[in-house]
Amino acid sequence: REPPPGAEAYIPQRFPDNRIVSSKVPIFSFIHLDKSAEVILCLIIDTPTSPVTSGLPLLFVITVTAIKQGYEDWLRHKADNAINHCPVHFIQHGKLVRKQSRKLRVGDIVMVKEDEKFPCDLIFLSSSRGDGTCFVTTTSLDGESSQKTYYAVQDTKAFHNEQEIDALHATIECEQPQPDLYKIKEMTEYNTLVNCALLNLLRCAIFSKTSCLISGVAIYTGMETKMALNYQSKSQKRSAVEKSMNVFLVVYLCILVSKALINTILKYVWQSEPFRDEPWYNQKTEPERKRNLFLQAFTDFLAFMVLFNYIIPVSMYVTVEMQKFLGSYFITWDEEMFDEDTGEGPLVNTSDLNEELGQIEYVFTDKTGTLTENNMEFVECCIEGHVYVPDVICNGQVLHDGTGIDMIDSSPGGSGKEREELFFRALCLCHTVQVKDDDSVDGLKKNDFSRKSCIYISSSPDEVALVEGIQRLGYTYLRLKDNHMEILNRENNIEKFELLEVLSFDSVRRRMSVIVKSSTGDIFLFCKGADSSIFPRVKEGKIDQVRARVERNAVEGLRTLCVAYKKLTAEEYSNVQKLLQSAKLALQDRDKKLAEVYEKIETDFILLGATAVEDRLQEKAADTIEALQKAGIKVWVLTGDKMETAAATCYACKLFRRNTQLLELTTKKIEEQSLHDVLFDLRKTVLRDNGSLTRDTFSGLSTDMQDYGLIIDGAALSLIMKTRQDGSSSNYRDRFLEICRNCSAVLCCRMAPLQKAQIVKLIKLSKEHPITLAIGDGANDVSMILEAHVGIGVIGKEGRQAARNSDYAIPKFKHLKKMLLVHGHFYYVRISELVQYFFYKNVCFIFPQFLYQFFCGFSQQTLYDTAYLTLYNICFTSLPILLYSLMEQHISAETLKREPSLYRDVAKNALLRWRVFIYWTFLGVFDAVVFFFGAYLLLDNTVVTSNGQVITPYNIFFFQLALDTHYWTWINHFVIWGSLLFYIVFSLLWGGIIWPFLNYQRMYYVFMQMLSSGPAWLGIILLITVSLLPDVLKKVLCRQLWPTATERIQTKHQCLSVEQSTIFMLSQTSSSLSF
């Protein structure tokens, strides 16, 4: 709390207070600039529309955006406030003081009781438990439900009362806050240097579970806590639809500019005759006459821009955003995606990507926990070639109890016996499993440890399975007490081992070790890990037998681990300890240094044996993968597991079929041939077949076609990726991609987390730019989830990290099917229709305006009244399309699920291609021309006055929408007809009253006059019919002659209910007649 004496260069640092602020100020994006610019233009130059006309839609857009963001902000504020105001106990001047959490400052000492949350990141000083430990759960931080033990700083753990703690005078030196939850590097300076490791840091938002008081000193507060740093938003992901939307917008901008330009030029050509520019009846004012010609032309250009700017659908962005936001609720509401077992439903972390779910071309899935249950079952162990099976489960009954061991091979000899015991002890000791410490049970039968009563908790389910399996083989791990691990051996004796060091597991090393000291004083290093990381480090043991067994198990899809040990002399151990100590204390590159030290320590092993753990497939995993493949999605499995295991899983989940020809691109193969040759060969194999077959049979998944499965491992991949510097590298990559493209399934095994992301990136940036999806459940999948276009987290056993970093989270892998095939498909169809419709309706609305300029001397006279210009996008037309885009189901959800191939119909952004876009635009232009010239010819000599044509173009939008709606619920009916009614009522009101605030009354009674004239009605009916005709015709002809799969299915259903549709057409015509 004070600078250390003698530290001259001390720069006082500003620490934030403990306020959590996750809310943010709404920021308006560029699209509003267009409108704002318009309003400003209206204010400075003489434009055809008043500032109010232009400003109102802008205001509306801003208001809606602000309300939405405000609502989200309010939710965050509420959550923030709940945290910021919760009471916290401080120690001040030796007394306990209650204060609000937000008043906490760095350096304050806080007392936390049982079941309280830590208000900020604390350094654990002491607890009222004598041994200076506490138990916490970190569920809300990483989802791990296990209790974790944290230790107080050695020097302070003796402090017990407030006075003692208050008297503490220390300087804490720590690094700047950083978001990684599991990294902490800091030191405490308190007379002597004290190591303060991760286990001393109590992080914000975790719960205390100890029945005692904990005191700690705040080090990171407020927005600097690990928790808050982890809230930081991820990089923005934009969907393909949004990208095409922006492209279309640019096209429309060009149209807008060219329209304005054409009109400006024509205006001056037309005006070159003075009697046209200034006829006697329409004189200019003096200042107008004196204005510079070029300035005048420029002003005219801007005025035309303002006049035609309605072609840019500003409200589209709001509508799209609303649609996405509201639409995402349908995912969270989906009952089928709710998992009863875990009580978890799907989560939507971002609604920006809803429609992207309908565009997926590649799915990258993790294996463990995603495809498989991650519910481990110990199957067997192999000690020096002898296989032990703990118990045979037959008809659900356990035949052999835990103590019995089946020896399949010959019984072990004398030395074998010793190895066997060592193996079991190794498994009992080499883990990070915790025993659930149930106090009540503890009190009752303190010395009567029942074998079955222990509940093991660990972040890795493999470990639990192993410890439980070993328990059935006779060795029970009891607990860790005072740094001593207690195990109950087969003779029911308790053996104690002092835990000296834990060389914890990481996914790069793929192994973990412990150093223990037995009661006899021997120091052992036990190591367990993947075979590939153990075998190279083994110097003796029956490697060949064990390897054979491991490979056999791996083929069966079991997860195998190898166990090895080495004995350390006291001298060796002290060396090891020194090395570890120095690495742990390093402030910089600690991880790297630690890894180096581990590398040094973990050598010269003696191989003990191997274990096999079964990981069952998730329910319906095979079905889901099959459906995805039928939908034309390529499924890649990326796993850290070894090749054989992963391949077995792939067969089990039907990713590979029996007739799939497997191509291997593995280290083994590359060792035999050069990478270049391997790639060349594979490419030849793949292309030979595919050249003749695949191209034309793309649409159907023909079974007779030879399909290929590629297996690649991490080392081979890094070879392909690595040679970046020289020119040939990209060549390799292209070739690799080419092979991948022609394979129906790809399995990447032995992948480091970063490599997973690399693969995703490689595919993402390949020349077709496919849309990728990554799904995974563990922390090792986070990088790929963040990299892919859409990241999906499985709310699984390996914690919540994946779910937290994902865009969507689902409880089970099988839910992916509905997510993509149903929700994704719907959202895509909905939003693309929404976008096209918006462009259509604005073209249709504003193109007559353009045509009208030819009839009004290019004077920027508006065709529509201001009120209609203002309200057109906001009130009259936005609600029906919004509802349409929320409710539309062009085909039933069941059908979509049953027929995955329908997904291909919308693949590759099919509904937003240029062809479709141009079709819609032309439809808009056609309708506009029909209406303009129709009104020009039909209503010529009757009651048409200027602005008299408002009614006609307007109605069409409803009918167009009605035509495209395939799913008429009462809400659609209500909104479509309701909007029409609103329009009519509004028009009657607007024209029926002399509005005192308006300085002109041009619209007065025009609408009524219109309605009272017969030809107007006849004309409207005719024009609506004509304008709907081409679209109906196109739809019917396309359906009849070139039907898509979707349309075929629709037609098939149609056959069952023909009568219904005739009713539709009848009502269609009758509704035309009535309006």
Place this chain on the structure above:
Amino acid sequence: GKKNYKADGHPSGGVGVPGGGAVGGGGGGAVKTRKPDNTAFKQQRLPAWQPILTAGTVLPAFFIIGLIFIPIGIGIFVTSNNIREYEIDYTGTEPSSPCNKCLNVSWDSTPPCTCTINFTLEHSFESNVFMYYGLSNFYQNHRRYVKSRDDSQLNGDNSSLLNPSKECEPYRTNEDKPIAPCGAIANSMFNDTLELYRIDNDTRTPITLIKKGIAWWTDKNVKFRNPTGDGNNLTALFQGTTKPVNWPKPVYMLDSEPDNNGFINEDFIVWMRTAALPTFRKLYRLIERKNNLQPTLQAGKYSLDIAYNYPVHSFDGRKRMILSTISWMGGKNPFLGIAYITVGSICFFLGVVLLIIHHKYGNRNTSADIPN
């Protein structure tokens, strides 16, 4: 960067969510609350009607449209053909025209240039006849022109009367006096006088032209009002204003009848409703049928006397006089009937085409296998 939000409505282990904290079967209470409701709306299972456009369903619609539209079209066409319409261009651009002498007339020529055009009606006009004047190439829809008026002045607002809107520039004031009615539209009001005579054995019988009832009722009674004040003397009420530059007389001298004078003069109201297109016609007078025995205008010779005041030659304009009867569907408009017949026929034709297509290809599609 506005698209960055978390769906905070769904607690996702975010800020301070206590659920699932307990080890083992934790969060048991949360299960119930998190389970989504099984409502038709939330599960997207609302009952719906799902129409699909196929040849089979559209076919009858096409035939029906065809069958309905063709008779309607014929009906309209016949009605339109029964409407009598006669049009005379009296601009006088051709040297032979009697009005050629007036071609370059100016606003303030006194006495007005007059000319007479004789014409013959081949058919008699049976019902009430509407007399229009038509102008071509006159941009009443020019933006500068359209906005050059003050509606509150025309509505009888006294402050606007003396202080007209800026929109009226440059026809706002004249010699420091406010113009009433101000603006370009009012200033350029059509001021030709048209008179119709029937020539019967060289005797000219004037035909009664009714000048009231040509404007919309709402315009005459609501939208346009004379300024209010003491008494009904319009001259006094318009005190302090001046006449539009091009007018020969002030606004309060437009007509002798008080209920057709000032702003509520119907010729003025008709002119003030600007036309949407540069070629337009405006109602000028009504000719009512006198008795049931005689047609309103018999076939025969007529003459049109024109007091030619309105110059159009300078902007290449044309002036016309139109006589027309009307039916339930308004004036003569052959296009509507033709359009109905055409569209009906197209629909019918398309129906036939679709029928052929449906029969030829229909079976193929329904039997075609749908890829599983």
